[in-house]
Amino acid sequence: MIDHRLIRENPGEVEKQLQRRDPGISLQPYLELDHKRRNILQEEERLKQVRNKVSQEIAEAKRQGGDAQEKILEMQKIAGKIKELEEERRGVEKAWHKFLTELPNIPHEEVPVGTTEEDNKIISSWGEIPEFSFEPRPHWELGENLDILDIPRGGKVAGSRFVFMKGDGALLERALINFFIDYHTAHHGYQEIFPPFLANSDSMFGTGQLPKFAQDLFYCPEEELYLIPTAEVPLTNIFREEVLKNEDLPIKVCGYSACFRSEAGAHGRDTRGIIRQHQFNKVELVNFTSPKTSWEQLEVLVSEAEKILQLLELPYRKVGLCTGDLGFASAFTYDLEVWVPSSGKYREISSCTNFTDFQARRAQIRHRPAPGEKAEYAHTLNGSGLAVGRTVVAIMENFQDQEGRIHIPRVLQDYMGGKKVIGG
RNA sequence: GGAGAGAUACCCAAGUUGGCUGAAGGGGCGGGUUUGCUAAACCUGUAGUAGGGGGUUACCCCUAGCGAGGGUUCGAAUCCCUCUCUCUCCGCCA
Numbered sequence A: 001m002i003d004h005r006l007i008r009e010n011p012g013e014v015e016k017q018l019q020r021r022d023p024g025i026s027l028q029p030y031l032e033l034d035h036k037r038r039n040i041l042q043e044e045e046r047l048k049q050v051r052n053k054v055s056q057e058i059a060e061a062k063r064q065g066g067d068a069q070e071k072i073l074e075m076q077k078i079a080g081k082i083k084e085l086e087e088e089r090r091g092v093e094k095a096w097h098k099f100l101t102e103l104p105n106i107p108h109e110e111v112p113v114g115t116t117e118e119d120n121k122i123i124s125s126w127g128e129i130p131e132f133s134f135e136p137r138p139h140w141e142l143g144e145n146l147d148i149l150d151i152p153r154g155g156k157v158a159g160s161r162f163v164f165m166k167g168d169g170a171l172l173e174r175a176l177i178n179f180f181i182d183y184h185t186a187h188h189g190y191q192e193i194f195p196p197f198l199a200n201s202d203s204m205f206g207t208g209q210l211p212k213f214a215q216d217l218f219y220c221p222e223e224e225l226y227l228i229p230t231a232e233v234p235l236t237n238i239f240r241e242e243v244l245k246n247e248d249l250p251i252k253v254c255g256y257s258a259c260f261r262s263e264a265g266a267h268g269r270d271t272r273g274i275i276r277q278h279q280f281n282k283v284e285l286v287n288f289t290s291p292k293t294s295w296e297q298l299e300v301l302v303s304e305a306e307k308i309l310q311l312l313e314l315p316y317r318k319v320g321l322c323t324g325d326l327g328f329a330s331a332f333t334y335d336l337e338v339w340v341p342s343s344g345k346y347r348e349i350s351s352c353t354n355f356t357d358f359q360a361r362r363a364q365i366r367h368r369p370a371p372g373e374k375a376e377y378a379h380t381l382n383g384s385g386l387a388v389g390r391t392v393v394a395i396m397e398n399f400q401d402q403e404g405r406i407h408i409p410r411v412l413q414d415y416m417g418g419k420k421v422i423g424g
Numbered sequence B: 001g002g003a004g005a006g007a008u009a010c011c012c013a014a015g016u017u018g019g020c021u022g023a024a025g026g027g028g029c030g031g032g033u034u035u036g037c038u039a040a041a042c043c044u045g046u047a048g049u050a051g052g053g054g055g056u057u058a059c060c061c062c063u064a065g066c067g068a069g070g071g072u073u074c075g076a077a078u079c080c081c082u083c084u085c086u087c088u089c090c091g092c093c094a
Helices: A004-007 A011-019 A029-063 A068-099 A139-145 A151-157 A165-187 A203-206 A233-236 A294-311 A358-363 A388-398 A410-416
Strands: A121-126 A191-192 A224-229 A242-244 A251-260 A279-289 A316-321 A332-340 A345-354 A364-367 A377-386
Touching: A004 A011, A004 A029, A029 A068, A029 A191, A029 A345, A121 A294, A139 A151, A139 A203, A139 A388, A165 A191, A165 A251, A165 A279, A165 A294, A165 A377, A165 A388, A203 A233, A203 A358, A233 A242, A233 A251, A233 A279, A251 A364, A279 A294, A279 A388, A294 A316, A294 A332, A294 A345, A294 A377, A332 A377, A332 A388, A345 A388, A358 A364, A358 A377
Parallel strands: A191 A251, A242 A364
Antiparallel strands: A121 A316, A251 A279, A279 A377, A316 A332, A332 A345, A345 A377
């Protein structure tokens, strides 16, 4: 959420920045609502001041055994007027708040203007794209032949975009989760968290999924709980409505979760294989920093995710998202894209974002810069470290051999009971 | 799921015949006095916040706020309704 005072003081500049995302954004309706809201508020508060004063006078008169009937009658009128103003203000405020909560974050000045992923800026590449001396197979074929992926039965039991992983496939999935968490806790200073996989609407609002993106979430109406689309939601909301101790910053937490996404609007995209599922596994990294250090911390964060890809020996590239591809809450996002032979291109496997104070303001996550000073909003960042299902895809396809076997990266072999090859 | 108890400031905790209580009293923390230092004693300060207005940008004023949201009333921590959470007992259960 953008600071509403920033908008009031600098509407032209804020609008200009937001129009880099979408030229159609106009703050005019918002400014009108804000103006209206303040007018009503001022009159309402003036009347409340009168009410408070006269109520005291009534109390005093009664205490002395006097009659206050006249004043009470007068106050009945004032009370009615206050009620009317309150009602009117509530209506205006609702629209005002809705507008404010549906405005995206202001993109960082270095985010390139663009409309699609074609406009993203390629920053660096790592590793060699594999040259196969044979016709490489897509992961769904490899998985079926090796009996480690069962997509048809996923469809039977749950529906399309669900999968069973079997045998060494299931083991690989589990090995990756353990490797990711072990590495981030041992080498990058993260505290491991195992979060709830369902979250309430306050939490979903805090990280920015609600109110605007409800259609992307799975929801349990009876309990009023949402299935989390990423561990970012519970991990960030750990400190919702709290003031963090400055000496504890940066706070770095990482956690595994299953992620649930309805993929509304993705019909027909990535229908083969397991690139795009309703349920997938991910290890998420979340940082809480002071506003002064969040941009340095983003560089650290993305390097932590890159390190995992390097250890797995997977070829990838780092891109800076353009304004059109930038998430709603993001001020700046690096995507890490891994080479996927069956797609013939790099595919997103990690997204590392600085949300500045956008989520912190929604979730009321603050820190006190120094003792006695006013608490201010912290900055939140997160990054995938990494998406597990897509890592499985990348390993299967990049490390396949002519016989359709999968060679396990060295760092994972201990996690696979010493296994070096699947299908060997 | 059934029955009961509770939620007041950083913590503990009074306050429910509605009205100088925006909140007694402790503890903690900040400042001070006595003191060679520490301890102790004594004095003193201590809502944070959100919203709005003013401003000489030092600050000042107002409104809200006693778990949350509604309601009754001239006036609500106090009365009524709904919800959330915590604790105890029973039931069920990985």
